[in-house]
Amino acid sequence: MTSHLQGDDAAAAAPQQPLGLPAEQRESAPPSSSYVYAIGRAGAGLDTAVPRLTGLRDGRVRTASADGLTALVSSVPADAFSEEGMKAQLENLTELEEIARTHHRVVEAAHTRTTVLPMRLATVYLDDARVRSMLRERGAEFDALLSRLEGHAELGVKVYADPRAAAADPAPATSDGPAPAAPPVSPGRAYLQQRRARRQTQRDAYRAAGAVADEVRDRAAALARDRVAHRPQQGELAAGAGENIANEAYLVPMDRLREFHRALTVLADGVPGVRIEVTGPWAPYSFATATATPPAESRRA
């Protein structure tokens, strides 16, 4: 469909067009938007991290600062990161993974140098001036969050129940070889006995995992400053054998990371069918939740 309207009028009048059509460059439309990865205090930490960082679409990461706060930003194509463009990207697992890993890599690199607040994926502004005004508007809130998180990192702890591992690790049986010849049972009955044993193993594994998860919470409480429960992971991306029954994040002081790690990984030792996985240190994603503001009047690129 060809429209004879010019410039902004054409944009306003044209129906939603699928991406990929050659959009006419309008004078008023910025060719790129500013994607924000993280926010920290202005200073050497972030300034030195930036020169070596590559962001989305191989863009160079730069800083945008206001009122003593610095945002890590890179330019992204405005069309690909418009509302429609972003939705299309996030619907595609390959592209979603690319964006998520890049976002995470930038946050991670900044976090190794100084305390930062990671942004949620896909926080995009029209330009750096808008990023700076956001920093000014929310400065007090970011400042308080940064102070709270100073000197801490996030560690993830997942507890898995894995009945199959328990079954492969048979309970201490009688050591005199094969079981004494019990009165022979019919095949059907033998089958039922096996099934019962399997169910029992399963129940035991889940019960044991639940107990370990409780211990994890107790031990962690003494070492961590804060705790957030995540949803257990399931689905095709859930890595690892067994079922994830507890998935938590802890805010741990930097000087206790190793101690925390050691104290928790041993809790599943010698418990058949239960596995503990500690991940991190992460930037404090789970503890950087700012109160959402009602979206201002929607501004579109």
Next chain:
Amino acid sequence: MSDSLAGRMGPSSGPSPYGGQGSSANLADILERVLDKGVVIAGDIQINLLDIELLTIKLRLLVASVDKAKEMGIDWWEHDPSLSSRARPPQQVPAGQPPETGRDPLADENRQLRAELAELRAAIGTPQGSDGHRTHHEEEQ
């Protein structure tokens, strides 16, 4: 704080060792954090949060477990034949009640049920329930 995190941690246990640069962190853990956590502020370009929630479920990215999603009242996949064996054809909207969107009969039905519920509550003098509670039409039948 200028010292690096690298070297502060012993080797990680489990199948997804922490690579220091996060490059080897498992995708589920990363998605869980970047989609679901972090600072949520209104950018100029917005994808609303619900879309992200739905997206994660739609892709079965385990960012939301199904139980949790149900708590949040998101259960459309149960009616999506491609996602669930329990899916049923969409409810018939009574004649004379054309759906407002035509795209989401469930939402329309929900609206309708909420309105009826409000009327009934008013009739028997019960205080209004919170708006966050969705009415499941299964329970209504």
